[in-house]
Structure formats: C-alpha cells, structure tokens
Amino acid sequence: MEDESVVKVYDSKKQSLLDRIHNGEFMKIQAPMVRFSRLPFRLLCSRWGTDITYTPMIMAAEFNRSEHARDSDFTTNDLDSPMIVQFGANDAEELSAATEKVINHCQGIDINCGCPQKWVMKEGYGANLLLHPDRIFDMVKTVKRRMNIPVSIKIRIQPDLNNTIELVKRAESMGVSWITVHGRTSSMRSSHPVDYEAIKLVKETVSCPVFANGDIFTLDQANEIKERTKVNGVMAARGLLMNPALFQGYKRTPEECVLDFIDLYSKYGDLHPVILHRHLMYMLYDYHNRNEKSEFNKIKTVTGMIDYIQDKFIFS
Numbered sequence: 001m002e003d004e005s006v007v008k009v010y011d012s013k014k015q016s017l018l019d020r021i022h023n024g025e026f027m028k029i030q031a032p033m034v035r036f037s038r039l040p041f042r043l044l045c046s047r048w049g050t051d052i053t054y055t056p057m058i059m060a061a062e063f064n065r066s067e068h069a070r071d072s073d074f075t076t077n078d079l080d081s082p083m084i085v086q087f088g089a090n091d092a093e094e095l096s097a098a099t100e101k102v103i104n105h106c107q108g109i110d111i112n113c114g115c116p117q118k119w120v121m122k123e124g125y126g127a128n129l130l131l132h133p134d135r136i137f138d139m140v141k142t143v144k145r146r147m148n149i150p151v152s153i154k155i156r157i158q159p160d161l162n163n164t165i166e167l168v169k170r171a172e173s174m175g176v177s178w179i180t181v182h183g184r185t186s187s188m189r190s191s192h193p194v195d196y197e198a199i200k201l202v203k204e205t206v207s208c209p210v211f212a213n214g215d216i217f218t219l220d221q222a223n224e225i226k227e228r229t230k231v232n233g234v235m236a237a238r239g240l241l242m243n244p245a246l247f248q249g250y251k252r253t254p255e256e257c258v259l260d261f262i263d264l265y266s267k268y269g270d271l272h273p274v275i276l277h278r279h280l281m282y283m284l285y286d287y288h289n290r291n292e293k294s295e296f297n298k299i300k301t302v303t304g305m306i307d308y309i310q311d312k313f314i315f316s
C-alpha cells in the first residue's frame, strides 16, 4: 500500500519550496556542476540572488556503498537551503537507497538525464537514460511512491523533439515534481545555440513546473528567456561560475562577492585547492588583463590565493 511505503514525511521547509514554485514565484537556479557546485559555492550563490542550488552529480551506487564517497561527495549545513541533491543513477533501488540517506538534508532530489560525457553514457547514466526512458520513469515512480520528497529530472532535448515530448509527458504521469530542460542535444557542444523554442514546447506540453537551462549569462537574458518560454525558472551554470551575483543584475562578480567566497571557503572548506583556484580564475576573469591572469595562474597555495585577493580588493 502506498501509505505504508511512505518512509518519511518531509518538513514544512521542504514543502514550501514546491509551494513557492506552484504559487508562481520565478526561480533563479544554480546548476549542478561536478567538482564546482560544492557547499561554499552554493552558499555564495544563495547569498547573491539564487533561489535554488544543486549539488554536483553524486553517483548513487557509490554513495550507497562507500562511507568515504558519502563523506567526500556530500557536505551541507542549515544555511544550505533550498538545495537539491543531484544523483547519477539508472536503477530505482539504488536511487531510493541514496535518497533515504539525504532526505532530511535537502529539499529535493534530481536525476541527471543529460550528462553527455563518454564514461557516463557508457555506464548507462546521464544522457544515456534518454535512450532508455523506462529507467527514468521507474526511478521517478519508485522514489515518489516510497518517499515524500520532490523528485525532478534534468534532461537535454533530443534530435527528434517528439521523443522529448513523449518523455516529459510520461515523466509527468509518473509524478515528477519539475523538469529542467537544457536546450541542446547530447551531441551539441556548449558553443551551439540553445533551442529555446524546444524548451517552450516542453513548457506548453506539461503542467508540472519547467526550468530553462542554457546560455544564461546576465539577468537580462534570464528575463528574456522567461518571457519567451514562460517557464517557471531559469538555471545557469557557466554564467554563475563567472559571476555568482548575475541574478542580482551585476555585470561582473562584485568585489564583496569574491571576498564572501574566500570567507565561506575559510569557514567551510569542502573544495580542493585546484578547484578553489579555478573558481577564483572564473570570478576574476573580467578584472584581469593577460599578465595578471598568468600571474594569478602561478599561485599554487591557498594562502597565496587568499593574500592575492585581499591585496587586490582590500589593501589596494
């Protein structure tokens, strides 16, 4: 019986995210990004205008089996909300088990159905699921039946849009809470234009909320896409890496935002120094000329990076 299989009731804070979306609040969302969308970056985006953040893709099977994977892949705290845990999964039991482990620490889970990387596709995850949609439906249906938590999917469009339309209709009938559409096919590079008309078609097809993803680098673009597609929210990845305050209308990362990032990193860690360096390279992109870029590139230590930022923005 369905009632018996509801293993946990989620709290009112989680309920309110779905309520907010259904009440018509337009959501500005930080995309899942492997290695990058970890705790300090999620907190930074939340502070600077993002309504929902996503963890990087976490492989459900490994997460279930290895305590080490759980410790290294997932760190959170009370400020980290509303936050969605994105799983790489292709099996309903694995996804359910992984969801149970995070259900009290997030406001929803998402299934990655769009990653086109070779190894991900080969193992039957990410965009490979678009070729085996029954696996997606089974995962959505099973987790929704067993647990009271929003379950969303993040997809890419398919070369034949009829397949996308069929997929989103069935996902909706399985109870998916919302659908994020990256308006490129799996074989398209990030330089390929995004098909916003396809996203609009998805929005017109289903009644569940739809979020648009792809090539959002400014607030104006976000608003334009909102008008054009009538979606419930927009999700940005590279735009937020370059400027975590983009949804507040800033044209480049504000100095205080870079300092906030250093502060959050100092408090919570959870980033490999190489990734900290990459984050700072992105945020400082518009501040640096070519020489400064190569000067910053030479810095290898965390203290070196922090000193550099403080010299640039506090003591200069």
Ligand SMILES: Cc1cc2nc3c(=O)[nH]c(=O)nc-3n(C[C@H](O)[C@H](O)[C@H](O)COP(=O)(O)O)c2cc1C
Pocket (backbone or CB within 6 Å): 031, 032, 033, 034, 035, 036, 055, 056, 057, 086, 112, 113, 114, 115, 154, 182, 213, 214, 215, 216, 235, 236, 237, 238, 239
């Ligand atoms: C560094 C990086 C890591 C990414 N990791 C993930 C991921 O873990 N899960 C996922 O669904 N998409 C991932 N993506 C794809 C983004 O979420 C997004 O769909 C894509 O970059 C298009 O959005 P954009 O044009 O705003 O960058 C990643 C993208 C980047 C740039």
